[in-house]
Amino acid sequence: MSQDLFQAPDYYNLDDLLTEEHLLVRDAAREWVKREVSPIIENAAQKAEFPKQIINGLAEIGAFGPYIPEQYGGAGLDQMSYGLIMQEIERGDSGVRSTASVQSSLVMYPIYKYGSEEQRKKYLPKLASGEFMGCFGLTEPDYGSNPGGMVTNIKDKGDYFLLNGAKMWISNAPFADIAVVWAKNEEGRIKGLIVERGMEGFTTPETHNKWSLRASATGELIFDNVKIPKENILPNKDGLGAPLGCLDSARYGIAWGAIGAAMDCYDTALRYAKERVQFDKPIAGYQLQQKKLAEMVTEITKAQLLTWRLGALRNEEKATSAQISMAKRNNVDMALKIAREARQVLGAMGITGEYSIMRHMMNLESVITYEGTHDIHLLITGFDITGIPAFK
Numbered sequence: 001m002s003q004d005l006f007q008a009p010d011y012y013n014l015d016d017l018l019t020e021e022h023l024l025v026r027d028a029a030r031e032w033v034k035r036e037v038s039p040i041i042e043n044a045a046q047k048a049e050f051p052k053q054i055i056n057g058l059a060e061i062g063a064f065g066p067y068i069p070e071q072y073g074g075a076g077l078d079q080m081s082y083g084l085i086m087q088e089i090e091r092g093d094s095g096v097r098s099t100a101s102v103q104s105s106l107v108m109y110p111i112y113k114y115g116s117e118e119q120r121k122k123y124l125p126k127l128a129s130g131e132f133m134g135c136f137g138l139t140e141p142d143y144g145s146n147p148g149g150m151v152t153n154i155k156d157k158g159d160y161f162l163l164n165g166a167k168m169w170i171s172n173a174p175f176a177d178i179a180v181v182w183a184k185n186e187e188g189r190i191k192g193l194i195v196e197r198g199m200e201g202f203t204t205p206e207t208h209n210k211w212s213l214r215a216s217a218t219g220e221l222i223f224d225n226v227k228i229p230k231e232n233i234l235p236n237k238d239g240l241g242a243p244l245g246c247l248d249s250a251r252y253g254i255a256w257g258a259i260g261a262a263m264d265c266y267d268t269a270l271r272y273a274k275e276r277v278q279f280d281k282p283i284a285g286y287q288l289q290q291k292k293l294a295e296m297v298t299e300i301t302k303a304q305l306l307t308w309r310l311g312a313l314r315n316e317e318k319a320t321s322a323q324i325s326m327a328k329r330n331n332v333d334m335a336l337k338i339a340r341e342a343r344q345v346l347g348a349m350g351i352t353g354e355y356s357i358m359r360h361m362m363n364l365e366s367v368i369t370y371e372g373t374h375d376i377h378l379l380i381t382g383f384d385i386t387g388i389p390a391f392k
């Protein structure tokens, strides 16, 4: 990608609603993305490689466990700061934000929230520093939107549990040191467990040929009679509500992240439209292009307001799962539509790796599917307002 000239849109002066600490955290992440992500990300995506060299930097800006208490190695920040970090990282690339989301919300959060004190001390500091990378295994080949149907299972063998089954579409799987995995016990109750790389019978084949999220490594988790020590079971919560509770945190981060991707597309399109001359004047001077740009900044502003309010509710521990679903659904859809419009503003240049827009657009096709599809989130809102679940 050519030089990163990003300037964030703030049409309604939303920075005024942020504290000094929020601005410091946000600006540190923004500068880091400009310095360390923008110069290398296009190449990593073209080569379909996760850029491991950024792991230390992600840890340094507090992207691994932003809201996990400092005593466990986390950054001890609030939910607004967590969201702002995700926004800035996804401004660079959704795949990089995915890595941070999984590590924070889907690996550190369940260990912190549902784990024993021993598990917290053993894993959280290493995950916060990036010494350990984690992944989260919920989805199975036959159970995506309906994770409650999972068939991966554990059997009690006295001293240990025997784990069998398979998970699919797992971010970070190919290189993760540990996996937080969800499996049914003999009573059919869903339990969380920590599986470590190197355990016999545990393999993580990589998923190739993705057109989307190419700078994020995706893979399977295969369990063939894996012996799981009893101390690796998360003791403090079970049932489907346990993994879904982690998803609340990750979906909240995605709601912010999608704004970052949208801001980058808008900013790129605006700059290009002002510079690109056709029929003797900049294309930004034509009404059709202004309509696109004006609608983009309007939608970004609405999403920023929605998400700021969600952050305030999260800080007060008042945000409902359905409110998070609404923001995830709205913002990812908004970002994807903006990416498509922004690409058109750039004409043929929009399809090249010289600009970030096409990469964002392709990435967002995953983001609109994972962590609950666009349609599943609509059904969650429908259930919330009518009281009638339409999932089945």
Ligand code: TGC
Pocket (backbone or CB within 6 Å): 097, 098, 099, 101, 102, 136, 138, 139, 144, 145, 146, 147, 148, 171, 239, 240, 241, 242, 244, 245, 246, 247, 248, 250, 321, 370, 371, 372, 373, 376, 380, 391
């Ligand atoms: P249902 O009967 O409604 O609920 C089962 C239990 O869970 C509770 N619950 C929640 N708890 C916490 N947070 C939430 N968001 C919750 N939603 C529901 C619920 O109260 C109940 O508790 P209890 O005590 O009564 O048992 O469950 P259902 O089977 O009817 O399904 C509901 C549905 C469709 C909404 C849910 O299954 C769903 O959200 N499906 C989507 C699956 C999904 O999002 N998968 C994501 C996999 S991870 C991923 O994509 C990572 S990508 C990471 C990256 O790279 O960034």
Ligand code: FAD
Pocket (backbone or CB within 6 Å): 102, 135, 136, 137, 138, 139, 143, 144, 145, 146, 168, 169, 170, 171, 172, 213, 218, 366, 369, 370, 371, 372, 373, 374, 375, 376, 379, 390, 391, 392
């Ligand atoms: P399906 O559930 O088969 O859905 C197919 C279509 O049917 C969708 O349009 C869906 O909306 C629709 N549909 C399903 N049920 C209903 C219904 N009741 N009513 C109406 N329409 C319905 N999972 C993890 O566990 N960990 C990860 O780290 C992870 N990372 C991922 C990374 C990538 C790049 C991708 C693409 C996915 C990842 N996932 C991960 C999996 C992701 O969460 C699932 O893909 C997602 O939940 C949807 O499941 P599915 O793909 O099986 O689609």
